[in-house]
Amino acid sequence: MNQPDCSRVSRERRGHVQLIGLDRVAKRNAFDLELLNALSLAYGEFEADSEARVAVVFAHGEHFTAGLDLMSASATLTGSWKVPTGGCDPWGIFIGPRVSKPVIVAAQGYCLTIGIELMLAADINLCASNTRFAQMEVQRGIFPFGGATLRLHRVAGWGNAMRWLLTGDEFDAHEALRLGLVQEVMASEELLPRAIELAERIARQAPLGVQATLQSARQAHLEGEAAAALGLPALARKLLNSEDAKEGIRSLIEKRPGNFKGV
Numbered sequence: 001m002n003q004p005d006c007s008r009v010s011r012e013r014r015g016h017v018q019l020i021g022l023d024r025v026a027k028r029n030a031f032d033l034e035l036l037n038a039l040s041l042a043y044g045e046f047e048a049d050s051e052a053r054v055a056v057v058f059a060h061g062e063h064f065t066a067g068l069d070l071m072s073a074s075a076t077l078t079g080s081w082k083v084p085t086g087g088c089d090p091w092g093i094f095i096g097p098r099v100s101k102p103v104i105v106a107a108q109g110y111c112l113t114i115g116i117e118l119m120l121a122a123d124i125n126l127c128a129s130n131t132r133f134a135q136m137e138v139q140r141g142i143f144p145f146g147g148a149t150l151r152l153h154r155v156a157g158w159g160n161a162m163r164w165l166l167t168g169d170e171f172d173a174h175e176a177l178r179l180g181l182v183q184e185v186m187a188s189e190e191l192l193p194r195a196i197e198l199a200e201r202i203a204r205q206a207p208l209g210v211q212a213t214l215q216s217a218r219q220a221h222l223e224g225e226a227a228a229a230l231g232l233p234a235l236a237r238k239l240l241n242s243e244d245a246k247e248g249i250r251s252l253i254e255k256r257p258g259n260f261k262g263v
Contacts, residue, residue, distance in 0.1 A: 007023070008024045008034050009021065009023055009035070009038040009039050009041075010060065011042055011045065013049070013051070013052055014196065015203065016051060016052060016053040016054065016200075016203035017052070017053070017056060017199040017200055018049065018052040018055045018056070019056050019058065019196070020039070020046065020055055020056065021059060022035065022058070022060065022064070022065060023060045025061035027066065027069065028062075028066035028109075029059050029060070029061065029063055029064060029066065030065060030066040030068065030069040031065060031068050031069055033081065035069075039090050040087030040088060040089065041084055041086060041087045043055070043087060043090050043103075044086045044087040044088045045086075046088075046099060046101065047097070047101065048086075052101070053101060053102075053202070053203040054101060054103075054199040054202045054203045055099070055101065055104065055199075056104045056106060056192070056195045056196055056199050057118070057122070058105075058107075058192055059107070059108065061109075063108070063110040063111075064109055064110065064111040064115050064131070065111060065112060066110050066112055067112035067114050067136075068114045068146075070140070081094065082094070082096065090103075091121045091147050092121045092147065093121075093147050100214065100215065101210070101211060101214070102123045102202055102214060103122045104122065104124045104195050104198060104199050105118060105119045105124075105125045105126070106125075106126045106191050106192055106194075107119065107125070107126070107127045107128070107131050108128035108130060108131055109130060109131065111127070111131050112133070112135075112136060113135055113136060113144065113146070116134075116135055116181070117144065117147040117148050117151075119181060120147050120148060120152060120155065120181070121151070123214065124183055124198065126182060126183065126185075126186065126195050127173050127182045127184075127185055128173065128185070128186065128187065128188040128191045129173050129174075129188070131173045131176065131185075132170055132171075132173075133164075133170065133171050133173075133175075133176055133181070134164075134170040134171070135152070135165050136168035138166060148161075148165060149165065152165060152179075154221075155179065156179035156181065160179055173185045204257065205258075205260070206244040206247075206248060207244070207262035208239055208244050208260075209244065212239055215235065216232065216235060243261060244258075244260045247259060247260060247261075248260075
């Protein structure tokens with residue numbers, strides 16, 4: 001069996017932060033099957049690395065992504081693409097596991113179709129002031145099938161989402177901020193350093209607490225508040241018995257930052 005080509009995605013770990021870079025620059029980082037597979041495997045490696053606590057997804061070159069390469073990734077249209085063995089689903093809608101740790105996306109230049117949907121599946125999104133967004137599938141005779149129809153209206157409200165989903169029109173970084181798609185807008189040269197700074201800030205917190213926060217919030221989002229509330233006591237007991245919780249109390253008493261190990 002052929003192994004997926006991972007060269008389309010760079011990987012670099014800086015302390016507890018995992019950098020994942022889209023690297024199909026000649027095609028404006030458009031997603032073909034190899035890039036889909038490579039990004040999924042990079043997410044899987046991030047999930048499996050106990051020292052990696054937060055991931056930053058960025059892009060090499062001027063553009064985050066020109067979207068799905070319809071000429072070479074048409075298998076996704078028929079639902080035949082599967083997350084490769086050892087990978088995690090970056091979009092959280094295909095058959096495969098999701099990462100349990102925070103993901104920050106930093107976008108610049110073009111961020112089209114499946115790129116927006118990657119952001120909708122992430123936890124925090126930043127973009128450069130030159131970023132141009134469009135969910136343009138309706139202009140190509142198809143529709144958004146990577147999660148936008150499921151999530152954008154939850155983030156932006158029904159009318160705001162339909163304004164862009166039903167026209168395929170382009171919108172800018174400031175509109176993305178207004179919609180809630182991104183949390184911060186900045187100059188291009190500040191984008192990756194700011195994303196790393198934020199990731200390092202999260203990585204300094206208790207890993208089990210961060211992951212439990214994500215788990216509970218995701219459950220509430222997907223299953224409703226009542227279902228998530230039922231899971232709170234068991235999740236709280238698990239964390240209160242952890243070494244990190246004991247270190248949190250010690251650091252509070254000693255008036256110093258916590259030194260958390262994730263156990």
